[in-house]
Amino acid sequence: MVSKERLSRDLAEMAKCSDTQGTAGITRLAFTDSDWQGRAYIIGQMKELGLTVRIDAFGNVIGRWAGSREDLPAVLFGSHGDSVPHGGNYDGVVGVLAALEVIRSLKEEGFAPEHSLEVVLFMCEESSRFGAATLGSRAMLGRLSQADLQRLQDAQGKTLYAVLQERGLQPENVGTVTYPVPPKAFFEVHIEQGKVLEHQGISLGVVTGIAAPTRLRLHLHGKADHSGATPMGLRQDGLCAAAEVVLKLEELAAAMQEIPVVGTVGILKVQPCVMNVIPGECELGIDIRSISAAAKDKVETALRQAIAEICQRRHIPYDIEVVSKETPVAMRPEMVAFLQDICRKSGAECITMPSGAGHDAMHWAESTPTGMLFIPCKDGISHNAAEFADIEDIVNVTKVLAAAVKETAQAGQKF
Numbered sequence: 001m002v003s004k005e006r007l008s009r010d011l012a013e014m015a016k017c018s019d020t021q022g023t024a025g026i027t028r029l030a031f032t033d034s035d036w037q038g039r040a041y042i043i044g045q046m047k048e049l050g051l052t053v054r055i056d057a058f059g060n061v062i063g064r065w066a067g068s069r070e071d072l073p074a075v076l077f078g079s080h081g082d083s084v085p086h087g088g089n090y091d092g093v094v095g096v097l098a099a100l101e102v103i104r105s106l107k108e109e110g111f112a113p114e115h116s117l118e119v120v121l122f123m124c125e126e127s128s129r130f131g132a133a134t135l136g137s138r139a140m141l142g143r144l145s146q147a148d149l150q151r152l153q154d155a156q157g158k159t160l161y162a163v164l165q166e167r168g169l170q171p172e173n174v175g176t177v178t179y180p181v182p183p184k185a186f187f188e189v190h191i192e193q194g195k196v197l198e199h200q201g202i203s204l205g206v207v208t209g210i211a212a213p214t215r216l217r218l219h220l221h222g223k224a225d226h227s228g229a230t231p232m233g234l235r236q237d238g239l240c241a242a243a244e245v246v247l248k249l250e251e252l253a254a255a256m257q258e259i260p261v262v263g264t265v266g267i268l269k270v271q272p273c274v275m276n277v278i279p280g281e282c283e284l285g286i287d288i289r290s291i292s293a294a295a296k297d298k299v300e301t302a303l304r305q306a307i308a309e310i311c312q313r314r315h316i317p318y319d320i321e322v323v324s325k326e327t328p329v330a331m332r333p334e335m336v337a338f339l340q341d342i343c344r345k346s347g348a349e350c351i352t353m354p355s356g357a358g359h360d361a362m363h364w365a366e367s368t369p370t371g372m373l374f375i376p377c378k379d380g381i382s383h384n385a386a387e388f389a390d391i392e393d394i395v396n397v398t399k400v401l402a403a404a405v406k407e408t409a410q411a412g413q414k415f
Contacts, residue, residue, distance in 0.1 A: 001105055001108065001109070002101055002102075002105045002395055002398045002399050002402060003101065003104070003105070004391055004392075004395045006101060006104065007097055007098070007101055007391065007394055007395060007398065008391055010045070010097040010100065010101075011089060011090075011093070011094075011097060011391075011394075013041055014038055014041065014081070014089060014093050014097070015089045016037075017034050017035075017037040017038035017041065018034050018083075019032060019033070019034045020085075020086060024086055024385035025085075025086035025087055025088065025384070025385030025387075026083045026086070026087050026088060026089050026385075027083060027084075027085045027086055027087070028081065028082050028083040028087075029082060029083070029085065029126075029128055029129045030082040030123060030124035030125075030126065030128075030129045030130070030135075031059070031123070031124065031129070031163050031164070031166075031167055032129075035081065035082050035123075036167070038081045038093075039059075039061065039081060039121065039123075042061065042081060042096060042100070042121050043061055043063075043121075045100050046061070046063030046100070046119065047063075049063070049065075049100070049103050049104060049107065050065075050107075051063035051064055051065055051103065051119065052064045052066070055169075056139070056140060056177055056179075057139070057164075057169060057170040057171065057172075057173035057174045057176075057177045058123055058124075058135070058136055058139035058140070058144070058164065058169065058171075058174050059123045059136070059164070059167060059169050060120065060121065060122055060123050060136045060139065060140055061120070061121040061123075062076075062118050062119070062120050062121075063103075063118065063119040063120075064116055064117070064118045065103060065107075065113065065116060065117040065118070066116050067112075067113040067114050067115045067116040067117065067409065068112060068113070068114050069114045069115065069411055070116070072114060072115045072116070072184065072411060073115065073181050073182060073183050073184045074115060074116040074117065074118045074181070074183050074184065075113075075115050075116070075117050075118065075183060075184050075185050075187075075405055075408045075409050076118045076120055076179075076183040076185070076186045076187075076364075076368075077099045077102070077117075077118075077119060077120070077186065077187040077188065077189075077401065077405060078095060078096050078099040078119050078120035078121055078122065078188070079092045079093070079094070079095025079096050079099070079120075079121075079122065079125075079188050079189065079190060079359075079360060080092035080095075080096070080121070080122040080123070080124075080125030080126070080136065080360060081093055081096055081121055081122075081123075082123070082124060082125060082126050082128075082129075083126060083128075084126050084128045084383045085128060086384075086385050087382075087383050087384065087385070087387060088377075088381075088382060088383070088384060088385065088386070088387020088388065089387070090191045090377060090382075090387050090388065090389040091190070091191060091193065091382050091383065091387060092125055092126075092190070094189060094190065094191060094375070094389060094394055094397075095188050095189040095190050096119070096121050097394075098189045098394065098397060098398040098401055099119040099120075099189070099401070100119060101398050101402075102119075102398060102401050102402040102405055103117065103119060105398075105402055106402060106405070106406060111406060111409075113406075113409035113410075114409060114410055114411040115184055115408070115409045115410070115411065117405060117409060118183070122134070122136035122137055122140075122360045123135070123136035123139075124136050125137070125359075125360055127215070127324075129154045129155075130152040130153065130154055130160050131152065131215065131217070131285070131323050131324075132148075132152055132215065132323055132324045133213070133324070133326075133358055134326075134358060134359070134360050134362065134363060135152075135160070136360065137360040137362075137363040137364065138363060139174050139175070139178075140178060140179045141178060141179065141363055141364075141367075142175060142176070142178040143363070144174055144175055145175050146161075146171075146172075146174070146175060148160070149161035149164070149171050149174060182367055182368055183364075183368055184368075184369070184408060185335070185368065185369045185370065185371065185408050185415065186361065186364040186365075186368050186369070186370045186371070187370075187371045187372070187373070187401060187404060187405065187408075188359060188360060188361040188370075188371075188372045188373075189372075189373050189375070189397050189398070189401055190359060190372065190373070190374060190375075191374065191375055191376070191377040191382060191387070191389050192205060192353075192374040192375065192376055192377055192380070192382075193356075193357045193377060193380070193382035193383070194356060194357075194380045194382075195379065195380030196351075196353055196380075197351070197353075197374060197375070197376040198376040198377075198378070198379070198380060200351065202349055202350065202351050202376075203348065203349065203350075203375060203376060203393050203396055203397075204343055204348050204349065204350035204351075204373060204374070204375065204396070204397060204400065205350060205351055205352070205353045205373065205374035205375075206336055206339045206340055206343065206350050206351070206352050206353070206371075206372075206373060206374075207331060207336075207352075207353060207354065207355050207361075207371075207372035207373070207374060208330065208331055208336055208352050208353065208354055209291045209328065209329060209330040209331055209354045209355070210291070210328060210329050210331075210354070210355045210357075210358060210359055210361060210362040210365065210372070211289045211290055211291040211328050211354065211355060211356050211357070211358065212289065212290075212291075212293075212296075212326035212327055212328040212329070212358055212362060213287050213288065213289045213324065213326055213358055214287075214288045214289075214296055214297075214300055214322075214324070214325045214326070215285070215286065215287050215288075215322075215323040215324045215325075216284075216285075216286040216288075216300075216320055216321065216322060216323060217283065217284070217285055217286070217320070217321040217323050218242075218245065218283070218284040218286060218307065218318065218319075218320050218321075219281070219282075219283055219318060219319050219320075219321070220238040220241050220242055220245075220281070220282040220283075220284070220311065220316055220318050221238070221280075221281060221316060221317040221318060221319075222236045222237055222238025222239070222241065222278075222279060222280045222281065222282060222314075222316050223235075223236040223238075223278070223280050224271070224272055224277050224278055224279065224280030224281075225277070225278045225280075226276070226277065226278070227275075227276045227277055227278050228276065230278060235278055236278075236280075236314060236315055236316050237278050237279055237314070238270070238279045238280050238281055238282035238316060239270055239279035239282055240279075240314070241282070241310055241311060241314050241316050241318075242268060242270075242282045242284055244306075244310045245265070245284060245303075245306070245307055245310060246265045246268075246284070248303065248306045248307075248310070249263040249264075249265060249286065249288075249299075249303055250263060252299045252302050252303055252306070253288070253299055256290070256295055256298070256299060259290060259291070259292045259294075259295040260290060260291075260295075261288065261289070261290040261292075261295050261296055261298075261299045262288070262289050262290070262356065263286070263287070263288045263289075263299060263303075264286070264287045264288075265284050265285065265286055265287075266285050266287055267283065267284060267285025268282065268283070268284055268285075269282065269283040270282050285323075286303070288300055288303070289356065289357075289358070290328065291328045291330075291354050291356075292328060293327055293328055296328070304320065307320070326358060326362065327366075328362075329362045329365040329366055330365075331365055331370060331371065331372065332365075332369055332370070332415065334369070334415045335369045335370060335371045335415055336352060336371075338371065338404070338415065339371045339373065339400075339404060340352070342400055342403050342404045342407070343400055345403070346399060346400050346403055348396055348399075348400055353374065355372065355374070357382075359372065369415040371404065373397050373400060373401065375389055375390075375393040375394065375396075375397045376389065376390070376393060377389050378390075
């Protein structure tokens with residue numbers, strides 16, 4: 001039986017794994033000591049459950065409960081353990097802990113799976129450290145290249161390749177060592193990170209599709225000059241150009257009414273950042289998302305045209321780097337219907353809904369029947385120290401996940 005006490009204990013233990021003890025929120029950036037501490041806790045729980053633990057070249061952790069039919073593909077379920085700076089203790093972690101509790105509860109009731117069950121802890125789902133998201137899933141599916149490992153760097157200039165080496169992993173094998181056999185299904189539980197469920201008073205959402213980001217890094221090469229001695233008409237102010245870009249992105253995204261697109265400039269670095277010096281170099285981190293690839297591309301194209309016009313008018317050279325460009329995915333209708341039926345049989349009211357945020361599940365959905373379940377988070381807040389999910393909702397979604405996994409683990413069940 002799913003245990004509220006065990007889930008509460010696990011959440012409390014994971015909350016201790018943070019670089020911000022004594023301050024607001026959880027900071028558990030990928031591959032840092034706090035991330036490794038949380039990872040060690042998850043591995044310890046897997047071993048206590050008698051799971052066979054294996055670790056791939058990128059550091060992803062898989063705990064396996066062997067089924068009676070080793071010739072059948074496994075049922076994979078889990079999420080990620082890293083966080084954004086000063087984030088919450090629910091984003092990602094709820095999915096991993098729910099997966100562990102599913103194994104506990106099924107073992108307690110004496111369940112004997114035919115398909116093997118595998119709990120996965122994905123590494124580096126958040127983009128906070130390296131500017132690109134869901135890297136662990138991409139690595140498991142052979143979609144992370146050696147060039148990516150050398151290109152992606154953290155704020156200290158460390159490459160992802162070097163960070164993997166420091167953790168005793170095998171970056172040279174990333175891209176060649178993938179998940180061995182496509183799973184029968186992949187399931188992920190997550191907080192919604194929005195307000196829809198809470199607004200409608202519903203405790204469960206069955207995800208129909210996942211939006212995906214295009215992330216760009218724009219460098220504006222303005223000219224730093226004296227703020228008092230340089231006339232307004234003779235300036236190449238990088239920050240003024242950046243301001244135009246920020247507002248243009250807002251305008252372009254807001255104009256997409258039929259198929260929603262959201263656009264955000266979440267990073268703005270200004271040099272030399274001195275009160276009496278005109279800003280010269282500016283770097284913008286741009287995030288464009290939609291559940292429609294065409295709509296997302298339309299905004300990106302229009303933004304690139306606007307940047308060219310702004311920079312030509314202001315005589316500012318620029319360059320644009322594509323950090324990542326992910327493809328939105330739709331969940332298979334039969335999987336959505338399956339999870340709706342599981343909710344109905346479990347007595348849990350649910351709605352269907354898209355996900356505006358990207359998740360590890362988006363990569364698996366392209367080739368594997370993939371199901372995703374959302375629970376509410378208070379006031380829709382996530383990536384914030386105020387992030388909160390009710391333990392009763394966590395218990396309820398874990399029960400639904402257990403029922404879905406239990407049914408999928410039988411050889412006769414098909415999507």
